[in-house]
Amino acid sequence: MTDAFFSTAEEPAGKTSQTPAIGRPTEEELRQGIELLFFAYRDFTADPDSILEELGFGRAHHRVIHFLGRNPEITIGDLLVLLRITKQSLNRVLRALLAGGFVGQRTGTRDRRQRHLYLTESGAALEARLSMPQKDRVSKAFVEAGPNAVAGFKKVLAALLDPQERDRVLKAINRP
Amino acid sequence: MTDAFFSTAEEPAGKTSQTPAIGRPTEEELRQGIELLFFAYRDFTADPDSILEELGFGRAHHRVIHFLGRNPEITIGDLLVLLRITKQSLNRVLRALLAGGFVGQRTGTRDRRQRHLYLTESGAALEARLSMPQKDRVSKAFVEAGPNAVAGFKKVLAALLDPQERDRVLKAINRP
DNA sequence: CAAATAAGTCAATATGACTGACGCATTTTT
DNA sequence: AAAAATGCGTCAGTCATATTGACTTATTTG
Structure with missing residues (x-):
């Protein structure tokens, strides 16, 4: 089998590589x-990447910043679900962003266990x-x-x- | 099926969210x-990812396998250019694939410093x-x-x- | 009050990338 | 023929990002 998965000669002559009007793509x-x-x-x-490097940040920081920009007042837990990473992974990144003043957090009013995250002014500028x-x-x-x-x-x-x-x-x- | 994902109803009447015929997208x-x-x-x-995990491989291995399938007899150097990673990064991955019998290598005939890589039968099956x-x-x-x-x-x-x-x-x- | 939940943290581990340095074999250049 | 350049392998160290597991604290909920 599979003697050449990406072989050039896999289609019989006369057929082209175009998607058939209704069938499966080639x-x-x-x-x-x-x-x-x-x-x-x-x-x-x-x-x-080059901008991030200046600040000692990586792509993980970028993702957090992006989603925080899009979802102000998001809680840690919701952000974890959104990013599909673990609490521990997020923590290090988030700590750096908080320390750098790019992100702020507020204790929830309805549930005071929750932290609501947001971009600061410089965080928004970085975003x-x-x-x-x-x-x-x-x-x-x-x-x-x-x-x-x-x-x-x-x-x-x-x-x-x-x-x-x-x-x-x-x-x-x-x-x- | 979920049609109208990108519905245009989100902007106030008068403005549409269509890309202007010539201008910048919104x-x-x-x-x-x-x-x-x-x-x-x-x-x-x-x-x-789940398949890779079974074998103790990661995405790096996948990329190598994919591009080897597409470019049989590629040399190490050319593969490095294609993947845009360093020789040292490739090395660890490649060693595992060679050890696992998924990839083979041949010394070049024209230039015997070069190694030409290829997928073995099980490598092609994995691909x-x-x-x-x-x-x-x-x-x-x-x-x-x-x-x-x-x-x-x-x-x-x-x-x-x-x-x-x-x-x-x-x-x-x-x-x- | 007890249990569950939200978050923070410590520790250990893995992957995949990087740089730098060096050695070996081979090819190319001088 | 000697010198330089090239292709590859490897050692060593570093970094960023992710993981799991265990534990603490504060708070809410049953």
């Missing part, structure tokens, strides 16, 4: 999609600075590819999400 | 694109096993989103690549 097309996603995501994530190159890249890509392509891009990415959580995630992304 | 749209990419990629990469869930996910997404959306997906991802290397990468992905 092996070739799937592989291309997978690799494209890999490379595009790699370039996409490479953008903010803006970090997201700038990514927004720039995505913006250029959207403009270049055109609105129709962008719609397809979003549609496919949405379909790639875990079906179980798709609605939840899309709702979170798409809220006003 | 902040909202950019943020959505960024987050969608993040979540979709996260789900996408989660697939093979197939790892890529199966990803292909499945992408396949379902492509079918669900439809050919037009897939074309847009690819177009945007290609536009997200670093301009400097775009041609090189696309050529590598898209070759026969």
Whole structure:
């Protein structure tokens, strides 16, 4: 079996590599999609790294900052669910951000065990600075590819999400 | 199926959230694109992890296996360029794969300093096993989103690549 | 009051990346 | 032919991010 998974000669002559109108995508097309996603995501994530390095932060800090920007007053527990990491992993990152004055926390009023996190002014400034190159890249890509392509891009990415959580995630992304 | 994810009803009448025909995409749209990419990629990469864990391997091993499947007889140096990691980083991973019998190497004939790497039979089997869930996910997404959306997906991802290397990468992905 | 929950922390471990340095075999250049 | 450059392997040390497990404290809930 599998003597050449990515072999060039896997399709009979006469057929092309195009997606059939209704059937399953070809092996070739799937592989291309997978690799494209890999490379595009790699370039996409490479953008903010140099800024983070200046501050001695890593991508974990970036993620926290991003989601805090999007979800002000989120509790630790909810942030853990969102990031899908452990409390201990978050802790180190969060401590650094608190110490650096990028993030603040307030004790919950309804439940005083909870800590509500938020970006400080400098935290928000950092968020803006970090997201700038990514927004720039995505913006250029959207403009270049055109609105129709962008719609397809979003549609496919949405379909790639875990079906179980798709609605939840899309709702979170798409809220006003 | 969850249609109208990216409903346009979120902006006040008069303004639409469509990308302006020629202008810059809106902040909202950019943020959505960024987050969608993040979540979709996260789900996408989660697939093979359980298989890898069985074998005591990580994503680094997966990447090596994938690119070895795609580039049989590649040399160490070329693989390093492709993966953009250091020789030392690759070494540990490669040693494990060689020891496990998933990868073999041959001394080059033209230049005997070079090692040409290839997947063994069990390596190819593992590659197939790892890529199966990803292909499945992408396949379902492509079918669900439809050919037009897939074309847009690819177009945007290609536009997200670093301009400097775009041609090189696309050529590598898209070759026969 | 007892139990459950939210959070913080200590400790140990794993993975995957990095830099720097050095050695060996081989090829290329001078 | 000698010198330099190249391809690869490896030792040693570091770093960032993640993990699990166990324990504490404060607080809420049954």
